[in-house]
Amino acid sequence: MRIYTCENQCGKSFRLSSHLKKHMSIHTGEKPQTCDSKEKLHSCSLCGKSFSRLHNLKEHQKIHTGVRDYMCFECEKTFMTATNLKRHQRIHTGEKPYMCSHCDKRFSQSERLKSHEMIHAGQKPYTCDQCGNSFRQKTQLQVHMSIHNGEKPYPCDQCKKSFAQSSKLKRHMNIHTGEKRHECNQCGKTFLWNSCLRSHLKAHSKEKPHSCSVCGKHFSQLQNLKVHQKIHTGVREYMCFECEKTFITFTELKQHQRIHTGEKPYKCSRCDERFNQSETLKRHEKIHTGEKPYTCDQCGKRFRHKDQLRLHLSVHSGEKTYHCSACGKSFTRLTYLNKHTKNIHSK
Incomplete structure (x- = not known):
């Protein structure tokens, strides 16, 4: 049996020459000819969605029946369509057939390539109708919309706190696990978040380019200077709605609010005692370690x-x-x- 191979690009093989030709359009970017007719003759009896091809209707109907007859022999995960199976198999093979023509970066899915190419084009087609902010991806807009509607669909199963974004929940979970993956290569100190490590590294460089015009105190970060300047101005713009006490920073307000809620998100990994502030947990942990610095x-x-x-x-x-x-x-x-x-x- 003759084998047709994609020789110049990725080396993938096919049984039919027509399949090779279709595959080559991935590398060339050529879009196959499409029929001008938009007639969709085949409709789903369950949801009314229409399709121009009977094959596409049959694939769609598996959503309703739950049939998943395509299985990956590597991990035994099942899929509704052959296309979804092929896309999944690239995780195991490491195949990335979609290459960016601007920077040669490769992707396993055409959708990810399209999303990436918007970076080069500067294109942000998805606009928020509330504030006018624009985004490259539809999912980014959907996440952003939770800011306006107040929706927080990602709850923490440890303390019941909820978040608008899954990434924010993952970041929050580090508080409970105590996992500190970000280590300073200068002193070995570890941090829950990479942003905290970056701030810490400035302490080693001793670079403090931001100075207070009132008292001359220097800061490594502009944000810290802005917070400090509120001491001189007396601005306390963050108010607790429970007791009407005001605070200079949002962080101070959040810490204070735990008095009312009783929330203690910081747990000692040695004795399970909980605290409402990370600093109090650090003080407590020294009892177990015997550290006296x-x-x-x-x-x-x-x-x-x-x-x-x-x-x-x-x-x-x-x-x-x-x-x-x-x-x-x-x-x-x-x-x-x-x-x-x-x-x-x-x-």
Whole structure:
């Protein structure tokens, strides 16, 4: 039996020359001649959809019957049509027959090539009728529309929080799993998200190009400078609708709202205790690890937390920052002042 091979492009073989010719149009980009007639003689008795070919109607009807008679022999996954099976098999073979004429990037599906080519053309045919934002893909527009309609179809099965996008849910799930896949190649510190790693890397470069015009403080990121400047302006634009307390940043508002909701999304992987802030979880985890990274340069004593070291240093400095409003006596620690007030003045 004669075999017809796609020799110059991808080496794929066919039993019929007509199949090879049809296949070659993938590489050349040639569109086969189509009939001008738009008559669709074959209609589905279940949903009324019409087709110009009987074969296409039969393939469509499998949606209603659920028949999946095309099976992949690699993983035994089944499909309704031969086309879907072929497309799936490229996962196993690694075949990418669709090549971009602009950058030579290859794709396993023609739809993905078309979507990619819009990047080069700068084409964004899908426009939001609410705000005028344009998108390359229809799915991107659909995801964007959830911003306007408030729809959040992706719930977290751990804390019941919902998200408008599946990607946002995946990002959120890292909080519960504690998985930190993004590691700093300079100090080994790991992060839940790549964006946090990028921000952290600027600490190593020590580059702080953004300075505050009021106090001269420098920042590695413009966003951090903008947040800082609200300290000087006093702008507190984020308000809690439960208690009407206001906050400088949206992050502070979100943290505060957990007081009302009781949400504790940060779970300790050692003892399952939960916390409403990531910083509180980090402090807690040091109990399990025994880590004490803060050392007193006066006596060598070590502490788990920075504020514990600050408190301890007052022992060496003799500084007494806590004053009794009743008698004027001063103390190095707040606990000492509270004890004094209770024992002396509350009697």
